[in-house]
Amino acid sequence: MDEKCMAKAYCEQCRDFVDVEIVAAEEITMLDGVPYAYPVHYGVCRHCGGKATPDEILQENQRAFIDAVRAHNGIVSQRVIANIPKRYCIGKRPLSKVLGWGEQTYSRFLDGDVPSRYYSDIIERIGRSPLAYLLVLHSNKEALSKVAFEKSKRASLQFLMSAGSMIERVAAYILARTGSASPLALQKELYYVDGVANAFLGCPLFFERCEAWVRGPVYPQLWKDLDLRNVREESLFGEEVAQEIEDTFSESELVILRAIVTHVACYSPFVLQNITHKESPWLDARAGISNDEASDAEITEDAIKNYFSKIKADYDMQQPSDIGKYMQAMVVRLQEESKL
Numbered sequence: 001m002d003e004k005c006m007a008k009a010y011c012e013q014c015r016d017f018v019d020v021e022i023v024a025a026e027e028i029t030m031l032d033g034v035p036y037a038y039p040v041h042y043g044v045c046r047h048c049g050g051k052a053t054p055d056e057i058l059q060e061n062q063r064a065f066i067d068a069v070r071a072h073n074g075i076v077s078q079r080v081i082a083n084i085p086k087r088y089c090i091g092k093r094p095l096s097k098v099l100g101w102g103e104q105t106y107s108r109f110l111d112g113d114v115p116s117r118y119y120s121d122i123i124e125r126i127g128r129s130p131l132a133y134l135l136v137l138h139s140n141k142e143a144l145s146k147v148a149f150e151k152s153k154r155a156s157l158q159f160l161m162s163a164g165s166m167i168e169r170v171a172a173y174i175l176a177r178t179g180s181a182s183p184l185a186l187q188k189e190l191y192y193v194d195g196v197a198n199a200f201l202g203c204p205l206f207f208e209r210c211e212a213w214v215r216g217p218v219y220p221q222l223w224k225d226l227d228l229r230n231v232r233e234e235s236l237f238g239e240e241v242a243q244e245i246e247d248t249f250s251e252s253e254l255v256i257l258r259a260i261v262t263h264v265a266c267y268s269p270f271v272l273q274n275i276t277h278k279e280s281p282w283l284d285a286r287a288g289i290s291n292d293e294a295s296d297a298e299i300t301e302d303a304i305k306n307y308f309s310k311i312k313a314d315y316d317m318q319q320p321s322d323i324g325k326y327m328q329a330m331v332v333r334l335q336e337e338s339k340l
């Protein structure tokens, strides 16, 4: 906007619509004790020199303030907030209820209210991860009519299958097939998918960073996105969803996924954790780090590929389901060690 731009606005002093000159300035507004500086424009009355700013410019200033607060606090953008109800085919009030919020909360954010970090993180999460949304939707389906639930489920499932990342589709398949919502188990199962894919296909199914956390290998982005602690197992999606997702994988990918569901997911999260603690990818990544020390050390794809190629040869695995032979041997080893 030009500094000398002219417009009309209502002047309180002159009590009339007057010609105003639009000038640029910087505004500083305090919010929760933090000063936010942002560019604004305001109108100056040509008659009395008082402030008289057109409504549309006041709205722009408000948006500039909101942008400044959002940028400073890492708050979800208005674009993402507006996109979610459309993408997942759900009204703003039902969405608010599904998220466990007050009925008007999402509407207020759509209208420009700035969400707190807590709300923003949830919106970011379901905006980034269709699987996260699908889990929340299933967990709170009582909040919706059956028709609204089915409609949103269909839309989010479609989005997951067409635009979701590979690791999310694999995770959705495993959750649907195992019916377990243990985040610890899911992370290990993904890790074995990764390993067996590397050994049998020569490449991973997904390229997400894997880290050597205290309780075993973890894909941190997925860990953050799927808040499984709040998911009740009885509300996990079932067979119907599993079958639909299954169609998005190739036959060779499916052979691997079925092998993991049958021969790895049958062990408790604790056993899986202890097996990964015996394996070189996790051990090497944590070299020099004590057992209970938090670490974000990476387990590289090469480390995974080398290890699983080696055990494929050592255990004479002919097909992915032979991972069962290795798992059994590792369980025996754990049992023997616990007797010592």
Ligand SMILES: [Zn+2]
Pocket (backbone or CB within 6 Å): 011, 012, 013, 014, 015, 018, 045, 046, 047, 048, 049, 050, 052
């Ligand atoms: Zn005036």
